[in-house]
């Protein structure tokens with residue numbers, strides 16, 4: 138083992154996640170590649186995409202966000218997880234990830250006010266805690282509908298049903314999407330939640346939806362099924378939900394969750410001038426992950442431009458971080474883990490464009506400019522090079 142490998146070794150230590158074990162400390166962080174068909178069913182391209190990442194050596198594959206209900210669906214190529222009809226494709230997907238030795242986790246989401254299609258949003262607005270106008274896209278202000286008490290109950294049931302289906306499909310767990318500005322984080326934020334009933338008001342009431350979603354999900358699955366949480370660590374907006382709120386919520390939820398990925402910013406925050414290019418800044422959401430990790434006894438996964446493998450290993454050894462989430466690095470090169478463990482870090486194909494091509498191609502299925510040219514033509518990076 139070379140000296141360099143020695144310093145990266147902790148990335149490859151096994152990790153207990155709930156009652157299951159990951160072979161190493163590397164997670165595929167959720168990334169909406171949008172390879173599902175237009176009705177939200179899993180496709181062969183999608184199965185190959187995730188299977189290839191598992192084959193490359195990552196320990197945990199967290200999928201892109203799957204919509205828990207029609208009202209919670211955002212993107213044209215998004216995967217659905219609300220009916221038995223979705224089970225055959227989801228089962229093939231989970232089996233393919235697990236065949237290559239990774240844990241398979243489905244991220245589940247209700248998009249709330251960001252529900253699509255956006256083309257005729259004004260005619261079919263999304264649901265939100267309060268009917269507050271917001272910038273759906275730069276220069277386009279729209280107004281969502283205030284979600285009713287009955288629709289809140291439906292959304293909670295939809296999360297639980299999605300978790301039940303994920304377990305039936307053979308996934309090792311789910312990750313509840315409580316970040317990025319989707320419905321759960323819309324309830325958490327004092328900017329988007331101005332309700333006067335039990336779902337709004339002080340921080341304890343605004344976090345009630347999060348707590349009830351978690352309780353419903355937990356009761357829909359067995360104890361050995363992993364439940365993770367994608368947590369908004371800071372809304373990055375004036376007067377918004379901040380790191381101290383996130384720390385309090387993390388402490389409150391930790392008894393019910395098996396791992397946590399803290400991430401900063403919402404779609405609205407990303408539109409602010411000061412946040413332009415945020416995702417390309419080094420370690421842009423690391424500090425909040427470290428602060429949250431110091432408070433918790435469950436694995437906390439750090440994500441977002443974390444530098445070299447040696448830098449990542451140092452976070453595990455010195456900062457209380459349990460694992461590293463890689464989204465764009467594994468889209469660009471699924472063999473990232475394999476190349477690092479073999480001392481070939483210099484051979485990794487790196488994400489190198491700005492603004493990222495993956496973000497620009499989401500509506501038609503994500504592409505990456507770092508893929509080898511033969512793979513570019515096929516539109517997804519599966520097993521073509523095997």
Ligand SMILES: Cc1cc2nc3c(=O)[nH]c(=O)nc-3n(C[C@H](O)[C@H](O)[C@H](O)COP(=O)(O)O)c2cc1C
Pocket residue numbers: 166167168169170200201202244314317367400416440441442443462463464465466493495496499503
């Ligand atoms: C094209 C694209 C799609 C994404 N989709 C999701 C998603 O479905 N769910 C999620 O929680 N985060 C999503 N993210 C955020 C990533 O998980 C990750 O936080 C971000 O890319 C920074 O990490 P990285 O530097 O490893 O790419 C997405 C990011 C990109 C670029």
